[in-house]
Amino acid sequence: MSPLSSVSPEDLLIDHFDRLPDSLLLLVFNKIGDVKALGRCCVVSRRFHSLVPQVENVIVRVDCVISNDDSSPSSSSSSPSSSSDKSRNPFSNLFRFVFLGTIVKPYQFLTQFLGGPKRPSSSGSSSSSSSLFLAEDGEVDQGGVTHHSPTQVLKNFNEVRFLRIELPGGELGIDDGVLLKWRADFGSTLDNCVILGASSVVYSTKSANDSGADGFCATNNGGGGDDNGSIPESFYTNGGLKLRVVWTISSLIAASARHYLLQPIISEHKTLDNLVLTDADGQGVLCMNRDQLEELRVKPLSASSASKRTQVPALNMRLWYAPHLELPGGMVLKGATLVAIRPSEQSAVAMARKEVSDVSWVSMAFEEPYGTAAKMLVKRRTYCLEMNSF
Template identity: 75%
Template sequence: MSSFPSDPIHGTHPDPIDHFDRLPDSLLLLVFNMIGDVKALGRCCVVSRRFHALVPQVENVVVRVDCVISDDDSSPSSSVKSRGSGPFTNLFRLVFGGIVKPLQALGQFLGPDRHSLNKTLTTSSSLSVGLGGGDDGEMDQGGVTHHSPMQVLRNFNELRFLRIELPGGELGIDDGVLLKWRADFGSTLDHCVILGAASVLNNVHLQVSEHGNDGFSINNINGDDNGSIPESFYTNGGLKLRVVWTISSLIAASARHYLLQSIIAEHKTLDSLVLTDADDQGVLCMNGDQLEELRVKPLSASSASKRTLVPALNMRLWYAPHLELPDGVVLKGATLVAIRPSEQSASKKEISDASWLSNAFEEPYGTAAKMLVKRRTYCLEMNSF
């Protein structure tokens, strides 16, 4: 990066030129925003004082969580869980493992007391420096410090777009089963879309019959007989299974929403927040209006656990025993559920089913949603929980 032009008179070399000094801050910030990843930004911090001054101004940050510690595993001697074991898994404490060096760099350059931080960082057995320079990190038995997203993000002053990625989806499902959800929240649930299938097959044509029932009342909404749910769906467990999928997805979404409160309160510049997982099982989204709504109107917490209270809901369900997609993928027992709070008026954010539901998922599952909403629609209701 440096050049040493010769002095034509004396034949000596002047001080090396740092070509980064020729780049404007705006261009460097553009590069940092394209990097996004908080670990990589931590490494950038050690390059120069100029870089350490610019990193806190990054607007677009991606935080990838390496492991999750449940609420019951908060002691230093507790084991670290790489992913949830079921829909009721605690998600309230997110931690980082294996990123000590980038966090050291961030703590060193972004912390309020650099001298004390340098002293702390020299002792590997007592690593407790987060991005904000605090001492609220936790160590496991191996001496590795774990940091919550709130700690790591503390000194990003201009944060606008934040994406947090969990190591895996928290819903434990059998191999071959498809279960995806997307939920939008303000201070409470705005709407949620769930897509499920008993199995996913490629280029296979099967004659399928589905099973089910659970005693829920389901009312037919106007539609023709094409795409009607077979009688066996009500009597052999199919409906019950899909109700479990729905409740589990809502619990997972409300638990994620609950843990975001402190981050949203601290970063008032946020315009977009996404909390997803490496398995692409569930996505929680909040836009600028929804983020501001949560700041103004605090969420209602569930009395049973640390998650947001799910309001009374209206749900629409579409079902196909056998759904063949244009690319040859076949979904057995394909189910789409669209969820909105009961109190939400019909005029509020009214979006056609085709656009709202199909845009919730990547292909080929967006196409699956478009195909399912053309079938007969069924209505369910669920109380607050």
């Protein structure tokens, strides 16, 4: 006898999904996370449609970033320019490097030297009839494609606790082979930012264990430096310093622009415990925990008068540099640079508590192998500088 012959017609009409408890379905939906996949789940049944808005873990992958201004996007990074005379480089005169623990003379940033963060534009020839874009709230119709903002899509969710938004790519246009990563934590303003950069990344067949006990080798490159972490003289004259200035300012502009766009989402979703805004390239990560999210709701951010981004406060920065940094596994960072940034007010409090030497938060900013690079760099000589609000 066939197994189906013993099944009554009434049994065939039973929706076996109804036998699953809501708690189990919500567990599955939270594992899915992706907002587009959850949207497809909504059309399966009325029950699914009623449960999806209760999902706590949501991932929003943005398809494109739409510019609201008419100006063409410009790259925020530039290649280093060669110069034999340090006095001809205006950036070398803006910075004053000193050892940790001494006073640094503040300077005023000249932001007109730098363009805004590069933002990829959307394509009207997309084959999809609907996609997610990052811009102001609402819908945009371009070439028959309807774009929905994350703010609009997230209105369908009532109990989001963990939100991850992923941009299609990093905002900063950098040359091939250049490494640039940043992580920033925000409340109502910048809490801290860590930037890791390298002028080039190569791979060596030589084991990192052969380079020394600490796993890296610092070369002089003819610049008068040594193995104790000093910056070689050539760093000031060949455009190396100027390039690091561009990296730092561009990363801060990108981070503050992302923070500004999150305002309506944070205001509307009171249940949020953790928010991460990253990109598919892994270039930058903006993080906010529950206390920081609540701080932004209570204390509105200060917007920059120049553009749609959060104003960056006066900052204290610490910089570490290695001409050649070899990591376990054979990855070699040339011109490796680590910059740790905090608002000046926080730095003053840390100094009063004698916590100025605590750099554990810096070494934990990146995933491997870049976390190892940060741990290596903080062992080297520290240079300090300050930056005015911009």
